[in-house]
Structure formats: C-alpha cells, structure tokens
Amino acid sequence: MKKNEELSILEKALKRFAEALAVNARVTPIAIDGAIQRFEFCYELMWKVLKKTLLTRENIDIQSPRQVLQQAYTIGWIQDEKLWLKMAQDRNLTSHTYQEELALNIYRNLPDYLQAMQKVCDNLKKPLS
Secondary structure: OOHHHHHHHHHHHHHHHHHHHHOOOOOOHHHHHHHHHHHHHHHHHHHHHHHHHHHHHHOOOOOOHHHHHHHHHHHOOOOOHHHHHHHHHHHHHHHHOOOHHHHHHHHHHHHHHHHHHHHHHHHHHOOOO
16 A cells, blocks of 8 residues: 555544544434544554654654654654553553443543644645655
C-alpha cells in the first residue's frame, strides 16, 4: 500500500470517527460503544501510518506503538505528548468498556483525541520541505 493510500484510509477512518461523535441523539451505550470502536480503529491505523512514515521519511524503524508516538513527538509531528500518552492509555483500556464508568470516561476524551489525530494526519499530508 502506498503512503497516499494509507493517508487516504486514515482520513476516511477519522471522518467515520467524527461521524460517531457528531450524533446528537442521547448518549446511549450503543453510541458510546460505537464511538469507542471507531477510536480504536483510528488509533491503530494512526500509529501504523506514523511507523511507516518514520521509516520512509526519517529512516527510523521502530516497532512498538509507544516508541512510535514518542519519536513522532520528538520530530514534531505530534504536539501534545501528554494527550497522546493518555490516548494510548485509554486505547489499552478499551477492552474493558463493559465497565460503564470507564467507557464514559474514555468517551468524554474522544473529541480531544479526534482533533489531535486530525492535526497529525494534516501534518503528514504536507510535502517534505
């Protein structure tokens, strides 16, 4: 898969994530679950796109999501390291969203996570200078 294809897939996933958060109906368990699921997809896709971009642009080969995020922060692709570390922590907790309070806490963070991911995606679309 080419870089532009990966970014295109990431953009589409982020749009779907935004759609899940834009639902103005009552916050129901199914709406929360759906938004969290889309967050999971986007997070996984985001770190993998960052990993490949680090390799192709910077010749840096890193395997773990946490190291990828740290390197992306060091390079300047990610602006708010604390938010991204919290995002990674929440992603690791999403398998426990059957715990309603935990699910609601993660759900409340999703708009900030979406915005951060959109910024990174926009940064990655910029040509190399």
